Amino acid sequence: MASLKQLSSKKELLTGGHRLCAGCGASIIVRQVLLAADTPVVVAASTGCLEVATSIFPYTAWRCSFIHCAFENAASTLSGVETAYRALKKKGKIDQDMRFIAFSGDGGTYDIGIQALSGACERGHRMLYVCYDNQAYMNTGIQRSSATPLGAATTTSPAGKVLPGKTQNRKDLTEIIAAHHIPYVAQASPSRWNDLVSKAQRALQAEGPSFMNVLSPCPRGWRYPPNETIKMAQLAVDTCIWPLYEVVEDKWRLTYRPKQKPPVEEWLKAQGRFAHLFKGDNQQVIEQLQAEVDRRWEELLEKTS
Amino acid sequence: MGNLISMEGNQAAAEAMRQINPDAMAAYPITPQTEVVQTFAQFVADGRVDTEFVTVESEHSAMSACVAAAASGTRVMTATSANGMALMWEILYIAASTRLPIVMALVNRALSANINIHCDHSDSMGARDTGWIQLFCENGQEAYDSLIQAVRIAEHPQVRLPVMVCYDGFIISHAVECLELLNDKEVQKFIGEFKPVNSLLDISHPYTFGPLDLYDFYFEHKRQQIEAYGPAKRVVVEIGKQFATLSGREYGLFEAYRLQDAQLAIVLMGSAAGTAKEAVDRLRANGLPIGVLKLRAFRPFPSEELTQLLSRFEAVAVLDRAVSFGAAAGPLFTEISSALFASNRRPLLVNYIYGLGGRDIDIEDIQEVGEKLKKTAESGKVEQPFDYIGVRK
Structure with a gap:
């Protein structure tokens, strides 16, 4: 792992001047991941905030080659790039060592893109797929996805007179991808930049598909001030809503254990999307969420012990 | 003079693909196209082609991988039918609008419902506005010949559009005909080497494919695309004539x-x-x-x-x-x-x-x-x- 000073002197592949919102987690994550690359990379992105904000014709914020095809196919698109690379390398038309990285939101990964991602993992393309998980369809205006936590109010799971926001728990995508038994799977947070960059380095070294699920706080969708993104990510890590771990060649390892495990309320009360949970009879939703977080944390501890 | 041989339409299509020897192929099986994919898979397994063959999990991913591989500067082919192409539909537009010279064999089959595996042209017609060049074939010979020509048409500098070679499911795909095949060297010489205009893998010239294109530029890009079909018409005729000097079989519009x-x-x-x-x-x-x-x-x-x-x-x-x-x-x-x-x-x-x-x-x-x-x-x-x-x- 390079020092922060060394990393800060590296030429960044995502330039400033893109049009992501102030406080967006996605650009922070992209920059941290790309700092881990020590070869040329090609980036693929699915339709979403990152894509629309970084490649508005006739401009591009990408210093490396970049392809956006559609919403549900970042994984199959990148597998096409990686296939072309192997074809041209075999024929001696390319000799440069290169890496291939996909960035996609939770909508494009957990939901509409899961088939393409699963297929690419099974086929074994050497590529890193990074999900920047902001826990809803933020680009279309905050609709619930299967990554949205229980109780969160979104525009398609609003809090109303009879419903307390989303009524289902979130899908555990990281574990689903780990079940593909690919060389490297990790969960990371931009608040632990050192952990994230190290994981991206290991992912890029893996001789096959690798996957990183990175929590990407969204000031607009989560309803918190834009200067609190990193705080919001770290609170999720500390409350064990977003545990940090990796699965290397099927070996599970916790990469960060919170010193204290504050109640999930600490994270919930900092965000407007959960404000309704602190009113009326909704306290039970917080208890349900806490129970689910505890259960999954215990399971993870068992897997990583 | 080529070699006379009896074979099914699908085998002829697979044979054309073997002779073309594309850099990459991504395909998914569907009746009545399946034989093309499995015949080609055997060519790969036997080392008779250099192609990187991607056995994707759906036609949507097949076309997505084709788009990306073509954007990465490789010669790319695929094949499908009916519902399979319907699943590609979104990406068919992206392939054409990104001006990528992908060649696809479309084995014509009826669309569901009710499910029916036999021939009609509803799959082609559903894709008529996607921007692909569509060539229809009367028999296996034309399917074979057209696939070889399609590579030249698609990659022509004044065209740069994907081509689907359409031939009737079962009636052509599964009928045995006596065909005249070219030899491998003739085919390779006819199609030449693929020279991409832009490539994702050209690291000295980073390129952004598929940007957000709003009301200030999208219309001009569509106009450029519309105007490409004029040259495409001339090129179909020109390549058909060139093919005649090689094979004795002339093709036009x-x-x-x-x-x-x-x-x-x-x-x-x-x-x-x-x-x-x-x-x-x-x-x-x-x-x-x-x-x-x-x-x-x-x-x-x-x-x-x-x-x-x-x-x-x-x-x-x-x-x-x-x-x-x-x-x-x-x-x-x-x-x-x-x-x-x-x-x-x-x-x-x-x-x-x-x-x-x-x-x-x-x-x-x-x-x-x-x-x-x-x-x-x-x-x-x-x-x-x-x-x-x-x-x-």
């Missing part, structure tokens, strides 16, 4: 069969053109001045050329193997009548729908079309503009 001295014409595409030629021969023997116009290029549609050719006719029957639900007529008829409307002189036009879901069409059926066409021409008016062939009420 369409084939005019016994039309020169005809007053009546039957217009259609695909394998039924062979049936129509036989029907026309029989009608001619009875003194009917009739011929066949077999359309090869549905996209780019040769409007001016067809207007020039057909406007002098007394009556023309257009046979559609697909429907546009809710429209007044089949898609081929709509194109032909719209092209002819620009002419001062127009033939009487009638439209027939035939062969949906693999329903056979016989020589006698088409003879009957010819006889009726004669009566239409004699009476000088169209009694029934729209009818079916071979369907129960």
